[in-house]
Amino acid sequence: MSLIKQLWLTIGILLLLAFGGSLFIGVSTSRAYIEQEVSIKNADNANALALTMSQMPKDPVTLELLIAAQFDTGHYRRIVLRDPAGEIIEQRRAGEAIDDVPAWFVDLVRFEVPPGQAVVQDGWRQFGTLTLESQHSFAYRSLWRSSLELVGWFALAGAISLLLAWWIVRTIRRPLSNVVEQALHIGDRRFTTIPAPRTRELREVVMAMNQLSAAVRDMLGEESQKLDLLRRRLQHDNVTGVLKREAFLSQLQIHLESQDSRASGTLALVRLARLAEVNERLGHRDTDALLNELATGLDQFGKVLGGGVVGRLNGSDFGLLLPDAHDLEQLRHELGKRLAALREHRQVSIGLPAALVDYAQGNRVNELLASLDGALSTAETRGNQSLVIAQGSQRRSLFNSHDEWRSALRGAMAKGIYLAHYPVLNEKGELLHFESPSRLRLNSEWQPAGVFMPWISRLELDSQLDLAVIDEAVRDMTQRGKPLGINLSAASIQDARFVIELQARLKARPDVAERLWLEIPESMAIHDLASFRSLCRVLQPLGCKLGLEHVGAEFTRIADLQDLGLAYLKIDGSLVKGIDQSAEQQTILRGMATLCHSLGILAIGEGTENLAEARMLFELGLDGATGPGIRQHDKPTQ
Amino acid sequence: MSLPHLRTLDSPGRRRFLAGLGGLGLAIGLGLGPASVGANLSPERLRRSMQAQYGASGLASLEAWFALLERLRPAGLETRLREVNDFFNRRIRWLDDIDIWGQEDYWATPLETLGRGQGDCEDYSIAKYITLKELGVPGDELRMIYVKARIGRSGITQAHMVLGYYETPASDPLVLDNLQPSITRGSLRDDLDPLFSFNSSGLWAGGSTQSRADPVARLSRWRRAIDRMQEQGFI
Numbered sequence: 001m002s003l004i005k006q007l008w009l010t011i012g013i014l015l016l017l018a019f020g021g022s023l024f025i026g027v028s029t030s031r032a033y034i035e036q037e038v039s040i041k042n043a044d045n046a047n048a049l050a051l052t053m054s055q056m057p058k059d060p061v062t063l064e065l066l067i068a069a070q071f072d073t074g075h076y077r078r079i080v081l082r083d084p085a086g087e088i089i090e091q092r093r094a095g096e097a098i099d100d101v102p103a104w105f106v107d108l109v110r111f112e113v114p115p116g117q118a119v120v121q122d123g124w125r126q127f128g129t130l131t132l133e134s135q136h137s138f139a140y141r142s143l144w145r146s147s148l149e150l151v152g153w154f155a156l157a158g159a160i161s162l163l164l165a166w167w168i169v170r171t172i173r174r175p176l177s178n179v180v181e182q183a184l185h186i187g188d189r190r191f192t193t194i195p196a197p198r199t200r201e202l203r204e205v206v207m208a209m210n211q212l213s214a215a216v217r218d219m220l221g222e223e224s225q226k227l228d229l230l231r232r233r234l235q236h237d238n239v240t241g242v243l244k245r246e247a248f249l250s251q252l253q254i255h256l257e258s259q260d261s262r263a264s265g266t267l268a269l270v271r272l273a274r275l276a277e278v279n280e281r282l283g284h285r286d287t288d289a290l291l292n293e294l295a296t297g298l299d300q301f302g303k304v305l306g307g308g309v310v311g312r313l314n315g316s317d318f319g320l321l322l323p324d325a326h327d328l329e330q331l332r333h334e335l336g337k338r339l340a341a342l343r344e345h346r347q348v349s350i351g352l353p354a355a356l357v358d359y360a361q362g363n364r365v366n367e368l369l370a371s372l373d374g375a376l377s378t379a380e381t382r383g384n385q386s387l388v389i390a391q392g393s394q395r396r397s398l399f400n401s402h403d404e405w406r407s408a409l410r411g412a413m414a415k416g417i418y419l420a421h422y423p424v425l426n427e428k429g430e431l432l433h434f435e436s437p438s439r440l441r442l443n444s445e446w447q448p449a450g451v452f453m454p455w456i457s458r459l460e461l462d463s464q465l466d467l468a469v470i471d472e473a474v475r476d477m478t479q480r481g482k483p484l485g486i487n488l489s490a491a492s493i494q495d496a497r498f499v500i501e502l503q504a505r506l507k508a509r510p511d512v513a514e515r516l517w518l519e520i521p522e523s524m525a526i527h528d529l530a531s532f533r534s535l536c537r538v539l540q541p542l543g544c545k546l547g548l549e550h551v552g553a554e555f556t557r558i559a560d561l562q563d564l565g566l567a568y569l570k571i572d573g574s575l576v577k578g579i580d581q582s583a584e585q586q587t588i589l590r591g592m593a594t595l596c597h598s599l600g601i602l603a604i605g606e607g608t609e610n611l612a613e614a615r616m617l618f619e620l621g622l623d624g625a626t627g628p629g630i631r632q633h634d635k636p637t638q
Numbered sequence: 639m640s641l642p643h644l645r646t647l648d649s650p651g652r653r654r655f656l657a658g659l660g661g662l663g664l665a666i667g668l669g670l671g672p673a674s675v676g677a678n679l680s681p682e683r684l685r686r687s688m689q690a691q692y693g694a695s696g697l698a699s700l701e702a703w704f705a706l707l708e709r710l711r712p713a714g715l716e717t718r719l720r721e722v723n724d725f726f727n728r729r730i731r732w733l734d735d736i737d738i739w740g741q742e743d744y745w746a747t748p749l750e751t752l753g754r755g756q757g758d759c760e761d762y763s764i765a766k767y768i769t770l771k772e773l774g775v776p777g778d779e780l781r782m783i784y785v786k787a788r789i790g791r792s793g794i795t796q797a798h799m800v801l802g803y804y805e806t807p808a809s810d811p812l813v814l815d816n817l818q819p820s821i822t823r824g825s826l827r828d829d830l831d832p833l834f835s836f837n838s839s840g841l842w843a844g845g846s847t848q849s850r851a852d853p854v855a856r857l858s859r860w861r862r863a864i865d866r867m868q869e870q871g872f873i
Contacts, residue, residue: 047836050834051834054833055833084806084808085808118836119781119835121783121832121834123825123832124783124802124811124813125808125809125811126804126807126808126835
């Protein structure tokens with residue numbers, strides 16, 4: 001039984017008890033009092049009348065007049081004068097006048113009032129006995145009315161009590177349901193905290209649970225920091241803190257192979273010219289500081305553009321990977337400004353030549369680096385601060401103008417989106433879901449995302465495309481019944497209208513929603529945490545799984561995200577690549593998997609190259625793997 | 639000596655309170671039958687009351703009263719009336735209430751009258767009434783009568799009370815008086831002018847005044863006296 005019902009029942013019983021008691025005591029007290037009063041009145045009036053009669057002549061007329069006068073002017077039911085033998089000499093009687101009181105009530109209280117009796121004296125002789133009964137029907141009425149008032153009062157008191165109880169329960173129930181929700185979250189290993197309610201008992205519980213959550217979060221934070229330290233030692237240059245050459249190149253490779261918007265963008269190479277000379281003049285330590293400053297500047301530049309990756313390729317060369325950045329001229333201008341700022345106010349003049357090249361899906365790392373090297377040499381010869389745009393591999397653009405792109409993309413979206421199916425499998429080879437990057441049919445060919453994504457974001461068609469993808473996914477899942485993983489773009493999750501549309505679509509199809517896996521890149525989630533949080537809050541109740549992809553660099557932030565109820569993480573390929581060979585990588589991944597599991601999050605490895613890597617991932621405790629190593633290629637059909 | 643005044647109840651508040659108490663008592667004790675007014679004498683209690691209030695002399699009078707009761711039990715009605723009348727007329731000295739009790743009109747119980755050895759006219763009548771009832775004379779046949787008495791030949795009249803014995807309600811009563819020691823018919827008493835009579839029969843006629851603790855009883859002088867008698871062990 002619910003709390004409110006129990007309270008209501010208790011109040012009802014208490015009120016009934018109080019009411020019954022009051023009514024009983026009230027009525028019986030009044031009844032006794034009235035009986036007593038009336039009987040006293042009977043006795044006194046009988047004596048008074050008898051006294052008068054004793055003094056008067058006893059002729060019938062006088063007697064009748066006396067009795068009539070008393071009866072007519074008073075409130076009597078009956079006055080009888082009997083002679084000593086019991087014969088009636090004179091009498092007057094009237095009926096009861098109880099009109100407006102229910103009969104059952106009269107029967108219930110029914111007064112029993114003894115009549116007053118007195119003897120009329122005639123000299124020494126007793127002349128007769130006078131019996132007198134007063135009218136007491138008024139008493140029924142007043143008793144009935146007071147009972148009604150009591151009923152009314154208790155009804156009012158009852159109503160107020162019930163209202164009060166309802167209000168109390170309501171004020172208790174809200175924080176209580178919050179507590180319950182928190183407890184459920186903790187059961188799901190989401191260590192949320194909630195504001196402490198005012199009710200003391202509840203507040204203690206909430207504070208204890210908040211403390212637990214905070215303790216767990218701290219623990220997770222420490223753990224992830226340790227893992228991050230390991231990862232940094234493995235992947236990052238210890239002087240500048242940016243990626244080492246191998247790690248950077250593997251990132252580049254992953255970008256080039258990816259199926260989404262990362263697959264095209266810009267790659268830059270920045271060189272600290274004449275490093276040996278600078279080193280000689282500044283000394284080792286200041287040189288390191290200079291390198292560090294340069295790396296930090298580039299890193300900030302990449303972060304500002306979103307998703308930028310910086311790596312130190314050798315002593316003096318830094319690579320800067322800017323996915324999804326396509327306007328080379330603009331980039332050259334901005335990078336030039338930043339590099340110029342770095343060169344200012346130096347004791348020694350330093351040269352920071354740079355080269356830029358655009359890349360696209362299918363480019364080869366070696367070719368890209370070679371053309372950058374060539375361009376950089378040109379830049380070095382031109383001067384300290386020159387930036388050269390290298391000639392990318394010859395690539396024909398599908399369309400020539402914005403308008404052509406726009407109409408082509410709109411047309412393609414209208415005609416239909418094709419979703420590729422790349423399986424994500426668990427240890428037993430069972431399907432977790434299909435990764436399903438979208439393809440659009442442009443110029444009579446199915447084009448991968450890397451081709452059209454830059455134009456989609458340039459033309460701000462992100463949410464339109466994402467909604468179209470969701471629609472296609474819903475259709476696909478309805479048809480095949482297999483779970484699908486869909487990437488959402490950063491622009492979409494910032495778009496409130498998109499989120500509402502998405503929510504409406506998923507609400508309409510709860511069966512589909514629970515098989516849908518939605519993911520966004522880690523860097524995007526961290527970049528715009530507020531949008532991601534609100535997305536999570538909206539979509540969580542619908543049953544779909546939310547996850548992050550390409551998780552690596554920002555793994556330490558996972559502890560901050562644990563209360564969002566993430567369902568899964570896809571660990572970046574750069575940490576997976578060569579896992580079967582590298583003990584350090586194995587340590588990191590094992591730790592990440594453990595941490596994920598302690599939060600109730602699935603850990604999935606991205607970009608496995610071969611079966612050995614996949615096997616190692618499962619051995620380390622990861623829940624799933626994807627990539628060419630286990631991929632059953634699913635070519636787009638015409 | 640004066641006629642008893644019917645005093646009104648003190649105040650409505652008090653009345654309600656008393657009534658409430660009475661009602662409570664009633665609610666609790668519903669169904670208790672009225673106490674019978676027959677021979678219900680409790681000698682031990684009477685002795686204790688007398689000893690406590692008037693000591694040895696009072697106790698002696700009480701023992702004499704007990705002896706009278708014993709003696710008269712087998713006797714006929716006429717003897718009983720005469721002996722009882724004589725017993726109190728001889729033993730009790732007539733005095734006004736104001737001198738005995740320090741108050742205008744006090745209705746003493748037989749125990750108080752015997753204990754003091756003095757009494758007012760109604761004290762004689764009450765004592766005789768109770769004694770005769772104790773001897774088994776039906777209460778209906780005994781009535782206390784308010785009379786106007788002419789003292790001697792002076793023509794001075796005084797309020798007075800006598801006990802009348804009625805063979806039948808309509809008959810001429812035998813008058814037990816302390817002014818004139820012999821019992822005579824009422825019609826022969828030229829010096830007395832009857833006004834009104836009462837006895838205790840009406841008091842217990844109904845069902846609502848049966849309780850000894852009934853506070854309303856205290857409000858009537860006659861009933862207060864009856865109440866005290868019950869407490870002392872007479873009835």
